[in-house]
Amino acid sequence: MNAPDTRTAILDLAEELVRSRSFNAFSYQDLADGIGIRKASVHYHFQTKEDLGVALVERLRRQAVAWASSLMERNVSPLEKLDAYFEFQAESVSSKGMICPHGALGAEYNALPERVQESYIEFLEQIQTWLTSLLRKGQAQGVFVDNVPPEDQAALIQSAIQGALQLSRASGKQQRFYAVVKGLRDHVLRPAES
Amino acid sequence: MNAPDTRTAILDLAEELVRSRSFNAFSYQDLADGIGIRKASVHYHFQTKEDLGVALVERLRRQAVAWASSLMERNVSPLEKLDAYFEFQAESVSSKGMICPHGALGAEYNALPERVQESYIEFLEQIQTWLTSLLRKGQAQGVFVDNVPPEDQAALIQSAIQGALQLSRASGKQQRFYAVVKGLRDHVLRPAES
DNA sequence: GTCTATAGCGGGATAGAC
DNA sequence: GTCTATCCCGCTATAGAC
Numbered sequence: 001m002n003a004p005d006t007r008t009a010i011l012d013l014a015e016e017l018v019r020s021r022s023f024n025a026f027s028y029q030d031l032a033d034g035i036g037i038r039k040a041s042v043h044y045h046f047q048t049k050e051d052l053g054v055a056l057v058e059r060l061r062r063q064a065v066a067w068a069s070s071l072m073e074r075n076v077s078p079l080e081k082l083d084a085y086f087e088f089q090a091e092s093v094s095s096k097g098m099i100c101p102h103g104a105l106g107a108e109y110n111a112l113p114e115r116v117q118e119s120y121i122e123f124l125e126q127i128q129t130w131l132t133s134l135l136r137k138g139q140a141q142g143v144f145v146d147n148v149p150p151e152d153q154a155a156l157i158q159s160a161i162q163g164a165l166q167l168s169r170a171s172g173k174q175q176r177f178y179a180v181v182k183g184l185r186d187h188v189l190r191p192a193e194s
Numbered sequence: 195m196n197a198p199d200t201r202t203a204i205l206d207l208a209e210e211l212v213r214s215r216s217f218n219a220f221s222y223q224d225l226a227d228g229i230g231i232r233k234a235s236v237h238y239h240f241q242t243k244e245d246l247g248v249a250l251v252e253r254l255r256r257q258a259v260a261w262a263s264s265l266m267e268r269n270v271s272p273l274e275k276l277d278a279y280f281e282f283q284a285e286s287v288s289s290k291g292m293i294c295p296h297g298a299l300g301a302e303y304n305a306l307p308e309r310v311q312e313s314y315i316e317f318l319e320q321i322q323t324w325l326t327s328l329l330r331k332g333q334a335q336g337v338f339v340d341n342v343p344p345e346d347q348a349a350l351i352q353s354a355i356q357g358a359l360q361l362s363r364a365s366g367k368q369q370r371f372y373a374v375v376k377g378l379r380d381h382v383l384r385p386a387e388s
Numbered sequence: 389g390t391c392t393a394t395a396g397c398g399g400g401a402t403a404g405a406c
Numbered sequence: 407g408t409c410t411a412t413c414c415c416g417c418t419a420t421a422g423a424c
Contacts, residue, residue, distance in 0.1 A: 106360035108219060109360070120364060124361065148380070149373075152374075155358065159353070159355075163357030164349065167300060170303045182346065183350040184350070187377065
């Protein structure tokens with residue numbers, strides 16, 4: 001896991017710092033110290049912080065696509081896929097006070113360099129699109145409630161997950177995150193007919 | 195509305211900047227420029243940025259309590275009170291790219307000065323407590339679904355509102371916020387018996 | 389690809405005059 | 407209560423040796 005090459009090590013640490021402290025609250029010095037090199041060497045790999053931000057968000061986007069694609073290939077129900085998404089996000093809860101990347105960047109959106117903003121929007125839309133298609137499938141198969149547009153369900157899920165990670169980190173109450181997941185599950189799950 | 199005194203003007207502008215750019219992405223220079231005074235004068239009112247942060251969050255907390263109290267005194271249904279809360283948050287959506295204060299501060303929680311973190315937690319808990327008691331009343335009156343602890347409903351609502359403001363700002367799609375509110379409403383509202 | 393050294397700026401903060 | 411002036415620090419970024 002640890003640093004096949006310096007460039008990757010920088011991106012890994014940058015991701016950790018963004019998710020724990022935010023983009024504007026870490027420095028090249030932090031990266032250099034954490035990796036054991038000098039500031040100037042970090043600039044060799046990413047000339048400006050904007051470049052670094054773009055590279056990071058692009059990587060996040062590609063990883064998300066890859067994760068989602070491999071999940072979609074598995075022959076499991078939409079509900080199991082949704083649960084896999086929840087579990088993926090839940091990993092943040094227990095790790096070093098990190099929140100999800102889109103939550104971290106979303107809150108300081110106006111203070112991000114321009115090109116980072118642009119990459120970020122694409123990243124967001126990709127998650128949104130994937131979630132929507134998953135929910136649509138679930139509706140079509142009759143396991144999810146279908147009196148609501150899947151886009152709207154997706155927006156609720158993404159918003160709540162993002163907010164819940166932030167809330168449970170600050171409050172120190174991890175169960176709040178799980179309570180939210182449970183609520184979201186109930187919300188999309190078609191109630192058993194009686 | 196505009197500046198009864200300098201101290202208030204500073205707090206007003208600081209709140210706007212926190213909600214649009216985040217706490218660590220504005221400076222005393224920004225405050226001074228926006229108000230038309232000098233940096234040193236800002237330091238006269240709030241010696242350190244930590245002091246300013248604490249004062250701001252304390253004010254937000256008091257305002258939230260006052261707002262909630264006056265709402266609770268009105269003789270309207272729990273649903274109307276919940277809707278009033280949604281409408282209050284919705285004001286952010288249309289104003290200058292601002293998100294709610296707890297969302298802005300929550301995402302950079304680990305990068306906040308210590309005493310600001312502490313004030314922030316109290317602020318959060320107060321909102322949470324108020325929302326919970328409102329939801330409990332709604333359950334007791336039979337207008338909200340009651341197969342879920344009101345604490346959990348409150349966590350979902352607060353998380354989703356906070357996340358939805360961030361999401362709709364970055365995506366530029368205000369309707370995503372309203373879609374989330376609609377979803378939350380459906381989620382707590384007891385379905386009409388058939 | 390990593391280093392030392394440094395430029396240049398903006399940040400938070402203080403001293404002391406008015 | 408606001409000002410000018412200044413300090414010191416950490417930040418992003420670059421030049422140039424190894």
